[in-house]
Amino acid sequence: MTNTQTMIQGDCLDLMMGMPDAAFDAIITDPPYSSGSSVMNSKSDPRDKYNLSQAFPSFRNDSHDQRIHMLWTIHWLSLALRITRPGGWLMLFSDWRQLPLVSDAMQLTGWTWRGVVVWDKTEGCRPNPGMFRQQCEYILYATNGSRMPGPRCFPAGIFRASIPSRKNRHHMTGKPVALMEHLMTVLPAQSKILDPFAGSGSTLAAAQNLGHAATGIELSPAYYRIACNRLGLALAS
Numbered sequence: 001m002t003n004t005q006t007m008i009q010g011d012c013l014d015l016m017m018g019m020p021d022a023a024f025d026a027i028i029t030d031p032p033y034s035s036g037s038s039v040m041n042s043k044s045d046p047r048d049k050y051n052l053s054q055a056f057p058s059f060r061n062d063s064h065d066q067r068i069h070m071l072w073t074i075h076w077l078s079l080a081l082r083i084t085r086p087g088g089w090l091m092l093f094s095d096w097r098q099l100p101l102v103s104d105a106m107q108l109t110g111w112t113w114r115g116v117v118v119w120d121k122t123e124g125c126r127p128n129p130g131m132f133r134q135q136c137e138y139i140l141y142a143t144n145g146s147r148m149p150g151p152r153c154f155p156a157g158i159f160r161a162s163i164p165s166r167k168n169r170h171h172m173t174g175k176p177v178a179l180m181e182h183l184m185t186v187l188p189a190q191s192k193i194l195d196p197f198a199g200s201g202s203t204l205a206a207a208q209n210l211g212h213a214a215t216g217i218e219l220s221p222a223y224y225r226i227a228c229n230r231l232g233l234a235l236a237s
């Protein structure tokens with residue numbers, strides 16, 4: 001299969017501004033959640049929040065306060081809408097804390113919100129004494145106006161998969177490739193996908209497996225290199 005994956009290092013807010021209208025069939029992305037912002041100050045490092053035994057590079061834009069996070073989310077979602085073709089998809093990860101902010105931002109920017117897929121991370125998640133286990137993350141999905149025709153399929157709205165194991169983990173908040181492939185079930189063959197917050201390239205790895213073309217943008221030079229190595233892409237000089 002030819003490699004139709006591209007990684008770009010830079011700030012997606014700048015880069016999306018220069019992209020043509022209607023360039024992509026789908027935006028599938030997992031932006032920083034800033035979900036600790038009510039209890040952490042703006043200098044917080046995601047390495048403290050996720051507190052993993054495995055060492056990973058840190059990343060930016062995960063510690064906005066709620067107002068800044070709303071403005072920032074509205075800004076990039078507006079850019080994303082313009083570069084998505086009419087009828088194209090948005091699939092956007094969030095945790096429980098930021099669900100209201102993300103669904104508001106999505107609707108305020110003109111996306112047509114259509115539902116939520118639940119990622120069930122299984123009982124392998126850290127327990128929460130006296131409380132329910134925080135076992136789920138969410139993928140809000142929307143379209144740019146009326147949905148474009150796609151394959152006839154009936155994918156489940158809940159996907160159960162453990163957080164990637166040490167061996168398969170390339171990012172502090174890396175998502176399972178099987179989950180990303182499940183999200184792509186509804187896309188027409190050979191779609192053009194953009195992941196503006198690509199991290200270690202899980203969206204691109206799934207797109208590669210399914211024969212879609214994908215572009216990833218990643219701000220951190222360290223994660224850009226990790227994604228390129230993972231996907232077998234040459235680093236830009």
Ligand SMILES: C[S@@+](CC[C@H](N)C(=O)[O-])C[C@H]1O[C@@H](n2cnc3c(N)ncnc32)[C@H](O)[C@@H]1O
Binds near residue numbers: 013032196202
């Ligand atoms: C939650 S992680 C994505 C992880 C990814 N789903 C994976 O499986 O590896 C979000 C990523 O967005 C990147 N990021 C933050 N702000 C950005 C920006 N303005 N432009 C591009 N990337 C950005 C961070 O460096 C981080 O790697």
